[in-house]
Amino acid sequence: MSAYIDQFPEEAKVIRSAFYASFFALALGAAFGLIQTLHRTDFVRIIPAEMYYTVLTAHGVLMVVTFTIFFLVAIFTWAVTTSLDRGVEDIRFTWSWYGLMTLGTAFAAIAILAGFTDRTEISADVLFTFYAPLQAHPMFYVGLVLFVIGTWLAGADWFRSWWAWKQENPDKRIPLPTFMVLTTMIMWYLATLGVATSIIAFLLPWSLGLIDTVNPTLTRTLFWFWGHPVVYFWLMPAYMMWYIMLPKFSGGRLFSDPLARVVFVLFLLLSTPVGIHHQYLDPGIAEGFKFIAMTNTMFLLLPSLLTAFTVVASMEHGARQRGGEGYFGWLGALPWRDPVFTGMALAGLMFAAGGFSGMINAGMNINYLVHNSLWVPGHFHLTVGTAVALTFMAVSYYFIPQVTGRRLASKQIALVQVVMWFVGMTFMSNAMHRGGLLGMPRRTAEPEYAGFQFETAIGTVGELNAQIALGGVLLTLSTLLFIVNMSITALNDRDDDLPSNTIPEPLSGPNEAPLVLDNLKLWTAIAVVLVIFAYSLPLASIVERGGLFGPGGDAFPMFLELADSFGFALVGETLSAMVSSLLETLRTVV
Amino acid sequence: MNIHNYEKLWLIAAMLLIIGFIVTITYGSVGLGIAMIDDSEETIDPNALEDHERFGDLGVHQTGDGEYDVNIRAYQFNFEPGSSALGVHDPIVVPENSEVTLYVTSPDVIHSFSVVGTNANTMVVPGEISVMTVEFNEAREYGILCNEYCGSGHHGMEGVIEVVPEDEFHLFSVAGVDAPESAQAGDEVEITATVDNDALDADSAAVSLEIGEETFENELEVDAESSASTTFTVDTGALDLEDAVDIDWTVTVEDGSEATLEDGSASGSIALETDDDENDDTTDDDNDESDGGDQ
Ligand code: HEM
Ligand SMILES: [Cu+2]
Ligand SMILES: [Cu+2]
Numbered sequence: 086m087s088a089y090i091d092q093f094p095e096e097a098k099v100i101r102s103a104f105y106a107s108f109f110a111l112a113l114g115a116a117f118g119l120i121q122t123l124h125r126t127d128f129v130r131i132i133p134a135e136m137y138y139t140v141l142t143a144h145g146v147l148m149v150v151t152f153t154i155f156f157l158v159a160i161f162t163w164a165v166t167t168s169l170d171r172g173v174e175d176i177r178f179t180w181s182w183y184g185l186m187t188l189g190t191a192f193a194a195i196a197i198l199a200g201f202t203d204r205t206e207i208s209a210d211v212l213f214t215f216y217a218p219l220q221a222h223p224m225f226y227v228g229l230v231l232f233v234i235g236t237w238l239a240g241a242d243w244f245r246s247w248w249a250w251k252q253e254n255p256d257k258r259i260p261l262p263t264f265m266v267l268t269t270m271i272m273w274y275l276a277t278l279g280v281a282t283s284i285i286a287f288l289l290p291w292s293l294g295l296i297d298t299v300n301p302t303l304t305r306t307l308f309w310f311w312g313h314p315v316v317y318f319w320l321m322p323a324y325m326m327w328y329i330m331l332p333k334f335s336g337g338r339l340f341s342d343p344l345a346r347v348v349f350v351l352f353l354l355l356s357t358p359v360g361i362h363h364q365y366l367d368p369g370i371a372e373g374f375k376f377i378a379m380t381n382t383m384f385l386l387l388p389s390l391l392t393a394f395t396v397v398a399s400m401e402h403g404a405r406q407r408g409g410e411g412y413f414g415w416l417g418a419l420p421w422r423d424p425v426f427t428g429m430a431l432a433g434l435m436f437a438a439g440g441f442s443g444m445i446n447a448g449m450n451i452n453y454l455v456h457n458s459l460w461v462p463g464h465f466h467l468t469v470g471t472a473v474a475l476t477f478m479a480v481s482y483y484f485i486p487q488v489t490g491r492r493l494a495s496k497q498i499a500l501v502q503v504v505m506w507f508v509g510m511t512f513m514s515n516a517m518h519r520g521g522l523l524g525m526p527r528r529t530a531e532p533e534y535a536g537f538q539f540e541t542a543i544g545t546v547g548e549l550n551a552q553i554a555l556g557g558v559l560l561t562l563s564t565l566l567f568i569v570n571m572s573i574t575a576l577n578d579r580d581d582d583l584p585s586n587t588i589p590e591p592l593s594g595p596n597e598a599p600l601v602l603d604n605l606k607l608w609t610a611i612a613v614v615l616v617i618f619a620y621s622l623p624l625a626s627i628v629e630r631g632g633l634f635g636p637g638g639d640a641f642p643m644f645l646e647l648a649d650s651f652g653f654a655l656v657g658e659t660l661s662a663m664v665s666s667l668l669e670t671l672r673t674v675v
Numbered sequence: 676m677n678i679h680n681y682e683k684l685w686l687i688a689a690m691l692l693i694i695g696f697i698v699t700i701t702y703g704s705v706g707l708g709i710a711m712i713d714d715s716e717e718t719i720d721p722n723a724l725e726d727h728e729r730f731g732d733l734g735v736h737q738t739g740d741g742e743y744d745v746n747i748r749a750y751q752f753n754f755e756p757g758s759s760a761l762g763v764h765d766p767i768v769v770p771e772n773s774e775v776t777l778y779v780t781s782p783d784v785i786h787s788f789s790v791v792g793t794n795a796n797t798m799v800v801p802g803e804i805s806v807m808t809v810e811f812n813e814a815r816e817y818g819i820l821c822n823e824y825c826g827s828g829h830h831g832m833e834g835v836i837e838v839v840p841e842d843e844f845h846l847f848s849v850a851g852v853d854a855p856e857s858a859q860a861g862d863e864v865e866i867t868a869t870v871d872n873d874a875l876d877a878d879s880a881a882v883s884l885e886i887g888e889e890t891f892e893n894e895l896e897v898d899a900e901s902s903a904s905t906t907f908t909v910d911t912g913a914l915d916l917e918d919a920v921d922i923d924w925t926v927t928v929e930d931g932s933e934a935t936l937e938d939g940s941a942s943g944s945i946a947l948e949t950d951d952d953e954n955d956d957t958t959d960d961d962n963d964e965s966d967g968g969d970q
Contacts (some may be wrong), residue, residue: 219826365711368806394682447696454794457789524818528823529829535833536818539791631803
């Protein structure tokens with residue numbers, strides 16, 4: 086029995102690098118988050134209003150693409166190697182997908198950050214949804230494509246491990262952690278078809294000037310084809326942690342392996358055919374299609390509700406193992422002083438609240454009230470911004486020592502950090518939800534209007550803004566504590582008695598799960614059929630209405646002669662421009 | 676597969692909850708007839724909105740008893756009509772107790788048209804027309820904003836809907852004004868204003884003429900969907916003109932709502948002649964809003 090780094094020293098290096106990339110994105114993203122919170126609430130405005138959108142694009146992309154996905158490829162690699170008890174087949178291949186993801190991030194980030202300076206034409210102020218006819222520099226789209234290809238190869242890596250393992254273990258059930266990784270990746274392959282088509286067939290050629298126009302409804306629909314399942318791509322690694330690690334940290338074992346498999350299969354089947362629920366307010370899409378998406382969405386609640394049950398049941402089991410008693414008394418027996426446990430438990434609690442506001446979003450008619458209001462970032466800072474992000478931060482306190490072999494710098498600070506996130510998010514998210522109900526818009530630099538005011542039933546707009554700003558500051562401080570703690574840990578002394586890298590067996594094991602659950606081909610086929618049902622008619626009708634390349638119109642902002650200006654030579658130029666403008670900004674701020 | 680009893684109970688409860696949601700929402704949207712934004716409208720060429728029958732004629736139009744259509748263009752970074760706070764366009768004005776159908780489209784990027792604090796909220800996509808029918812039962816103002824990021828000026832994209840008491844709502848516009856181009860100082864001049872009533876009911880218009888420093892007002896009865904004229908007779912000798920060579924005039928009709936500010940008034944000027952240049956006859960000139968209207 087030994088720590089991960091002793092079992093798989095080579096893999097540990099890749100995993101470490103992925104964690105560091107993810108933390109770097111988190112740190113930068115949090116800095117931008119702070120600028121946004123203080124700017125839109127009018128407490129501190131250090132940038133001109135137009136620049137807010139550059140900041141917001143960077144925050145969105147860094148948080149929900151870079152931070153989350155780099156983190157999840159790290160823990161997926163850990164999960165596959167640990168549960169199959171074998172290293173990757175070829176470590177060079179593993180490094181190559183890591184390299185591709187990094188390169189993609191760099192491209193996209195440079196295109197976005199170049200928006201801060203006028204010294205180059207390059208910009209990508211299109212937010213992470215990049216709805217046409219808003220147009221980004223081609224480098225932005227190329228970056229996204231490289232990144233996604235990187236994740237495809239990562240999936241291939243894990244499938245390869247599983248196939249190799251299967252040759253040697255023909256009669257064994259797929260170990261649960263690997264099963265979770267594989268089902269998640271199948272979902273991801275299916276989902277990314279949408280965004281890949283949108284970028285490769287339309288947006289990239291359009292930004293290069295090869296085609297004149299695109300159909301805005303088509304590219305938007307293809308975006309959401311991917312945009313909803315990507316939510317589960319973030320969430321499923323967090324679920325995986327709740328299923329296989331939370332029981333461990335609460336001192337018990339997972340309640341049921343078969344049900345965990347059922348949950349992941351349901352996610353594979355239902356995550357994709359729902360994307361149109363983001364388009365309830367779009368003209369040009371028939372109400373019937375919206376209705377189908379809504380019904381599917383409601384069924385997608387099922388696996389999350391099942392997860393809630395399993396998580397609570399496993400925690401209770403753990404607490405009773407630790408001597409907890411009584412109807413609710415067992416709660417006191419949980420290891421609340423452990424930041425890993427507490428962070429995950431608080432994340433789970435916030436997810437319950439996020440799930441509730443999500444159900445409201447999903448309802449077609451209520452959605453009209455909250456769509457694109459501040460309610461929506463209120464909602465997803467509970468889900469991806471806490472259920473996922475806080476779970477990731479909490480388990481980092483376990484994983485970083487495992488993959489570096491170093492001692493965690495401070496458990497106390499870690500505990501303060503996770504609680505501070507919870508408190509900060511309570512303020513920020515609650516006030517965002519309330520602001521949204523008043524009609525305050527999201528994605529708006531300065532939501533102050535000359536012609537009208539937001540009407541509050543209780544409290545004032547000023548009080549809401551103060552809560553958002555306070556929450557944002559606490560969240561940023563919490564991120565800072567996390568980053569400092571992790572950095573010191575990475576440079577700390579070796580820890581010679583790290584806990585061994587094990588995953589406890591579930592109470593009811595895989596042999597009670599029907600064999601059909603492991604039939605990945607079958608589930609893939611059903612998932613494809615469901616997607617065809619949900620999307621073929623809407624896509625056909627969108628193309629019929631607007632044409633493949635849309636009804637015409639210009640790109641915004643307009644770029645001239647992009648085709649020649651795009652190239653590697655520009656990267657250096659952009660970087661130097663960025664550095665100088667950063668210095669300039671610093672000088673004006675200081 | 677072995678499923679724990681509690682787990683079974685939970686599963687059943689979860690399914691009931693989900694089905695309950697679907698049923699209530701189905702009832703809410705189908706049963707109560709709440710209309711969603713959908714594909715019922717034809718597509719439109721975003722580069723030629725002016726040629727479109729609806730968007731070539733922006734603003735409020737009456738379609739039935741208490742029923743109105745409003746045609747709105749949402750563009751970077753205004754609503755036309757709607758964005759009135761900074762004086763760019765007219766506000767959207769509709770009467771209380773009306774059923775208003777809003778038609779919105781965009782010539783550039785994706786926007787939204789969102790009536791603040793209500794569920795009247797839609798995306799506006801170039802090439803598509805968004806339609807919403809809203810009932811306004813109370814005289815008050817509503818804010819409008821764009822909540823879909825549409826570029827660097829997105830946060831300034833706002834407007835208002837003014838719901839006014841029924842008796843203050845009119846669909847008048849000044850169709851043309853007949854005024855002399857020049858007049859002999861001290862003579863009487865006649866200025867005739869023609870007013871259109873686009874409403875489906877006859878209505879009486881308060882037409883006012885501002886000339887020199889004076890203001891005159893005439894009541895004018897205009898039939899439904901037609902026009903009528905009223906003539907002001909002004910004694911230039913009674914105007915306090917000091918040493919002016921031109922008399923400026925403006926005709927205004929108490930307007931309810933029209934697409935553009937120009938429609939509610941027209942103006943021009945009359946050149947004053949003294950006795951020494953008596954050679955010219957005064958000629959009548961048809962001042963309508965397009966050639967006489969600079970305000
Ligand atoms: C330091 C902590 C954070 C702060 C202070 C913060 C603050 C904010 C604020 C104020 C907005 C709304 C901006 C607007 O709509 O005008 C926002 C948007 C957003 N945040 Fe955060 N956030 C934080 C952490 C996170 C995390 C951890 C995630 C996800 C993992 C996240 C994902 C997003 C996304 C996706 C958006 C929407 C971007 C868009 O609308 O294009 N944020 N954030
Ligand atoms: Cu979604
Ligand atoms: Cu906008």
